[in-house]
Amino acid sequence: MEFKKDFFEDEVRNGFYIPGIMKRCWAAVIEILLELDRICKKYDISYYIDYGTLIGAKRHGGFIPWDDDIDISMNREDFNRFAEVVEKELPPELDFNSLEKSRDYDNVIACLGLHDISLDDQRLRKYHEFPYMNAIDICINDSIAKNVERENLRESKILVLSKLAKHVLEEDCSGKSFEKTMNLVESTLRVHFNRQEALKPQVYRLLNKFCKEFEGEKGRKDLYAWVPGILQSKQYYYPQEDVFPLSTISFEGILFPAPKNVDKILRIEYEDYETPNRSGGTHNYPCFHCYEKNFIDLLGGEDKWHFRYRFKKEDLIHEKKENIRDMVFSVLRTLGQQEEEMKSREEDYNYLQTVLADLQTAALTIGNTIEQHLGENTETVALLSSYCEILFQAYEKTQQGDSPKEELIALKEKRLECEKILKKEWKKTMLILLDKAKNFSSIEGFYQKMLEREDWKVLLMPIPYCYRRGNGALMDEEFDLEDFPKDYTYVDYKTYAFDVMMPECIVMNSPYDSCNMVHSIDPFFYSSNMKQYTKNLLYIPWFVTKDVEWGAEEDGKAIVMMDYYACQPGLAHADYSFIQSEVMRKAYIEKLTEFTGEEFRAEWEKKIIAAGSCLLGQEKELTRHVLDCLEG
Template sequence: MQFEREFFYDEVRDGFYIPGIMKRAWGAELTILSEVDRICKKYDISYYADGGTLLGAVRDGQFIPWDDDLDIMMLREDYNRFVQVVQQELPEEMSFYSFEVCKEYETFASSVGKAIIGFDAALLRKYQEIPYSLGIDIFVLDALSNDPEDEEYRNTIWELFLEILKFLDKDKKRESFNQALKEIENLFDLHFDKGKKLKPQIYRLLYQLFQEFNEAGGDYLANMPYYAFKGTCKFPRSAFKKTRWIPFHGMQLPIPADYDAILRSEYTDYHKKVRSIGEHDYPCLRAKEKELHDISQGKWDLHYHFSDKDLVHYEIQNFRDLAMSMAEAFTVLQKQLFEYYHEGDIHSCLLGLASMQEKAILFGNAIEQKKGKGTESVSILEQYCDALYHAHEALMAIVELNVNEIDEQGRRNEMHFPMDFSSALQKEMQRTLKKPSYYLKKLNTALKKEFKKQVVFLPHSAKHFESLRPLVDALLEAGDTECKIIPIPYYDRYGDGSLKEMHYEGEDFPKEYEITDYRNYNFATELPDCIVINSPYDQFNPVWMVDPHYFSGELKQYTKKLVYIPWFVTDEINPKEKEDGKAFRIMDYYVNLPGLFHSDLSIVQSEGMKKAYLSKITEFAGKDIRKKMSKKISGAGSCLLGEKEGQGVKEVVSCFRRFLFASNKNLVSKA
């Protein structure tokens, strides 16, 4: 099967985050289904979408966002025909698992899947770059008896089995367990082989019991494990008289014509979206990832592992910092000059004026190299140098006058005040020495205007720029920061982690923004005051990644402050709510990542989600790290994903500006 590459990218649908690796699992499952579909069409065998697959197909025409597997169902007569041909028809990398082919089978659903684990290139391409073993489940529908007494008797037997299954994997010494075991042996006139695993023997016996009334051909069918132990999944046989085909991710999926009866039996109000449904641990990929990790002896590991050093961010000084420090230094030197003057230390005054002029010339040259010629600050520095020169000349004239007077008296001149000259001349000298201070005030204003704090935004996707756009717009409107939007390249990845083709979307960004080409920006030279990212993954997204030069761990070496704003918004998540259980578990894929821990500030969508993030961080890195991260996460981001104005934008802008203009000493507390 072929999919558009965008199909495999992480997305949020119905408020639920779907990681790209889950999309690949869906793609692999659809590829497996295409093989089943081919076999069924070849032998005229009917099958139907089942469970969450049927629900997603009918309701949305695609996978349910929080579903991680693909289910189909067959009537028993169709399934029996399928069993006879499936193994000879499957490609060699696929296997069929069921009671019919495996004596030790321990689950009621049969399955077809890719059995080979690893990085064979051909198999990775065929199965959408999934290196794991993966399959689809086949549930078989058996007949219920039209005679209520038959079903009542079968229910009695099921209750005995339920008592056994309840303690099968826990405590086999319980009296109720042994009593139920003896009753079943008497009922079926058999003896369990205590020298072998008991569970497969019990499951096989139940499997036979499910088929007890198939020959009678009752009016209702059931997915027996669910019907026996949960009372659901009882369907009218008439629902399967006709088959409908509906679109599902690029293929046509067969469903029962009366799908409404099927879905109402299984889910009651199936139009209501409920995330807590599902029988197995979610997501199933976690177990698959561990399996591959163990087989590869740890060489395959796409999970970020936290380190304390990831929270460390060393002080960085850029040209703006140096420029403002230089201007402040000139002010300090000017005050020192007046101290020398009032102390009568003319020698230090002259040396200070010369030194200040030399520094001002070097400073002006540095600004010209950075900003080019014609800047206001360089013009002011030139005037400042003139003022210093005039002060130096005026002071030297007084010194020469004083030297002459001393020479006539035959004494050595030490160029030291106080000297006997008119008060008018003293006032003029003070005015001359104060003149440079006037230009220093103008210089400070000009530097702030020419060297605004520089904020660099690094989106990789034009689509994901929407999460940054409200902040960009607000900063541009305020006009007191320099904003640079630099779209960065990103790569798709093969299933073994190696890179595929590169993508660059700079031409796709909104035309009203000035876009800087990433090839023309030197981070080591610019050292921006702040870098804003919206991709936290670095190398830990198995489906795609930004160019390694833009990993969060690299970027924080070139900026004073690194900020992370997620590209997405999900529904609110309460870790304590059962309904949010899957959403909280899937947070592993967007919280336990380097970008969040490397950043000095992360702005998430709400205070409620901040609590969810911190709960996940506690689970991932411990309580001590939670305390540290609590100061680095803000829940002010309610304007994420494109809100143009309103309270949400104001909160984000206010939070960001407090952080941007805070001194590094107060970096965390004010964020």
């Protein structure tokens, strides 16, 4: 399956942040589903996407933004036929597992997927550079008993078994309570569990036996059910007339089988499925987190590729250097100090002659420097020439033994005029770094507001970026210059002398440095390097999300996803990061404090600013906050 490149980029859907590595996870599991789809079509086996996957297709046209897997359903008859043929059809990297296949399998849901972590080039290409294990869940619907009494009996047996299942799932398999439950289950169900073997597979095998109890029977009103739902008191009954004949539904742009009556089936499963619900456990979310250590070991250790930011307190330090503009104004201020000193010693002609000669040299040096950076014929240089003329007149007076009192007053007036004009002619420089053209809207309004400022020169610099392979290697360089709006002027990153120009401020919208598994800007533009070339490194995100309320159950997964945009080197290296709201500021501070340690809370409270976003029409507020920080 071919996906467009930008499918794999970090994205915000429905206010939820989705990192690029999750997009690769999605693409890989779709590839697995397509393999299952091929097998089912070949052998005329019915299946359909279900549960969260079906909700995603119906409500979002693809994955629920905070979901990370694919669920399908089969009736038991179709599943049995699938299980008979699947192994001979599968490519070697895929594995099928179920309770029928393996005594060690410990889930009532069967699965088909990648069975290991791999850096094999061919496999990475096929599964869209996703190196981790991944699988689709196959839920099996079973026949319902012909009469209510037999169905109730099955349900009562499963409810008894659920008491033991609770102990096993909570890994509470010792003590009096456990033994009491075990004895109750064994005596009631007339079974015996082998204490020398893992209990979880045994519990699920027995549950599966109960699920299949009426296999082949023509149940009441042709109903099937997701029988394991009894464990959570949520048994779902599916009228086959609402399932078959199957329809199709688009999922991430691909048509897959779906129930005949999608709305009816989803209401059976969820009642109000149309209202997004982000609550639910964050355990094992995202699904590939638990494999990261193994992946790092396979890479050859953490030094091979830092795709997870490792915080160092030194990253918070920014040793700020003066640029040439600062030096020029510093010299001008020094001239003023010397002018005041001369006033206090205006009768000491030898001293005055020495200082006046030094001021002449300094003024000429300043003039030459300004011409080199601003060109000739500036008003400031003309004023400096006048300043030098006054110096000469003062010098002549001292040689004649006269006090240059009037000239010293004129010097101060001319110098102050020179400083005033120079601030207009040699503005402070803000350099805005831009990687992807599609994210320009996140900064455009701010840029336009900054252009209104008379004291700032604002430059736009598109920079190259590239995608990473699944093993961390960088792919070919991308450069979006032609895709940016044509009515703006852009600075060439190849010719801009960062070490000479040293802009007062650099604005970045990519905080990741090397710590994004899918995307990287050119390493020269990493925040760790950029702060060497400016007094103020600012971060303005390219995105906004739904506000994340720290500690709220509904935002649990969103808080996990903050690992991918908040716990990043750019936030540490930046002097200030400008966040969309006060609620998000709190979430950032709590997340970063949790990540780095309580002793750094004060640093984050200083660095993280609630400022609004251009994407929310708040460019005026954002600009005000940025200037407050720069001028404060």
